Amino acid sequence: MQFKEIVGQEEIKRQLIQTVAENRVSHAQLFLSAEGTGSLPLAIAYAQYINCLDKSDTDSCGVCSSCRKYERYIHPDLHFSYPFFASKDVKIAVDVLEEWRTMLLADPYVDLDIWRQQLSADNKQANINIAECHDIIKKLSYKAFEAETKVLIMWLPEYLEKEGNSLLKIIEEPPANTLFLLVANNQEHILSTLLSRTQIVKIPKLPSPVIENYLVNSYNLSEEQASTYSFLADGNLIEAKLQAAQAHNDNAEVFAEWLRMGYGNRVPDLVTFVDQAASWGRENQKNFLKYGISFLRECSLLMSGADSLVKLPARTLETAQKLSKHVLDLNMASAIITELEQAHYHIERNANPKILFLDVSLQLVKIIKFKTLPKGTQHIYN
Structure with a gap:
């Protein structure tokens, strides 16, 4: 080499x-x-x-x-x-x-x-x-x-x-x-x-512009796609390559819609989503969950008034702003992140994806629709 x-x-x-x-x-x-x-x-x-x-x-x-x-x-x-x-x-x-x-x-x-x-x-x-x-x-x-x-x-x-x-x-x-x-x-x-x-x-760590340039040249991605994957990778070229190789998965829109399903208590839609998620394969499932964790952390910055620190691309930023204003609060975001981290842990250990995503979907309904936070959730504000 x-x-x-x-x-x-x-x-x-x-x-x-x-x-x-x-x-x-x-x-x-x-x-x-x-x-x-x-x-x-x-x-x-x-x-x-x-x-x-x-x-x-x-x-x-x-x-x-x-x-x-x-x-x-x-x-x-x-x-x-x-x-x-x-x-x-x-x-x-x-x-x-x-x-x-x-x-x-x-x-x-x-x-x-x-x-x-x-x-x-x-x-x-x-x-x-x-x-x-x-x-x-x-x-x-x-x-x-x-x-x-x-x-x-x-x-x-x-x-x-x-x-x-x-x-x-x-x-x-x-x-x-x-x-x-x-x-x-x-x-x-x-x-x-x-x-x-x-x-x-x-x-x-590799700077975001270096990863973006590599993804544009090596994977023929748009600048917006490369920016999204670079943000998610956080200096990790292995992660950026994995995201680019699976560019057909629009994690941003799918995850936002999943949150909306939970907010609207749309159980039939959630069941359909669970069937789809179960068919993605383990790596795609892990990437989806990791994307959700990163996305919610950026939403938390928006809700905390730290807009200047947010690194989301323009289209995804607009979605995050709407969800942060009308659907989420800081406690909800923290609780959902905890659920997603636990789900990622269990996916890595070969948990049944259908059961896992159904469980997380029901937790979303409890957290977003009924504002029932899991026991032990740390409250960010009173």
Whole structure:
């Protein structure tokens, strides 16, 4: 992977290239970012650049023998470690290396949900176990086969528990010409002993204009559609791509109409909606619920008088203003958000969608039409 293939992050790219030019590449680095900002592609592009045989001032060449192997993730001195779902056939990460390569070749912007689907892991628990740590130590103790620098890219070191302490010695005193690149989303969940031995590279969220431009060019969307999906993604390109791939779903209008059904106590229409929602598929259902949560948070800003902070596109903003004025209040919005968050949680865990959406629809009627807030709802105002 070359730097030019990575969306945005121009400043980070320049910083990484500069470390190579000035011969000050730290042997253990932690790329820390929110999901969907491109930290894993950056780590791969950085490793490829370091080992490129004909690098320029701005990128790897992409055509030398090293780059060609890096492009297919088969370079013998490029090693990956990542959370996996242990079974009788899967003991260490290399046991699912082909699946990992297949996923990255399709799209290197990945999260744990995408990886889980690649492995059909259902609800199994992911981790990086002690056997994997021992395999890392073994692999890195060998001399490099071809490249000047051996590279280990560990994705999501948060899934290392106390077993990760077995890696401390090799990270602190690595074999010659060995580079550790850790790619993480949550600093608080990383072993403190591991953190103290790495140089942290903080990677910012992608700005909305960068995501909008990418969606317009890559998915042939209108500027309004791209703006909507960028708003929902909140700097997460993985989420933005998912929204764009499902652009035929007009979540804005469908969600607003769902609220109106609840306000009007239109039970037959709600039953019809439940049947439709049950047929969408799990990812579409999750996206719909996530859209509803984001939309109601923007409505809450409108109802609080913070109009300048609202980021909704013009058409959707008009709908939000009407609902905020005539249908919702802050307590209702808070209660519905809670219901949607719980529904999203259960959808991820394979709840029956028909029963779930029927239950949430009836809760909408109670909250909006009859103003019956769930027990324990926090009142925002008196």
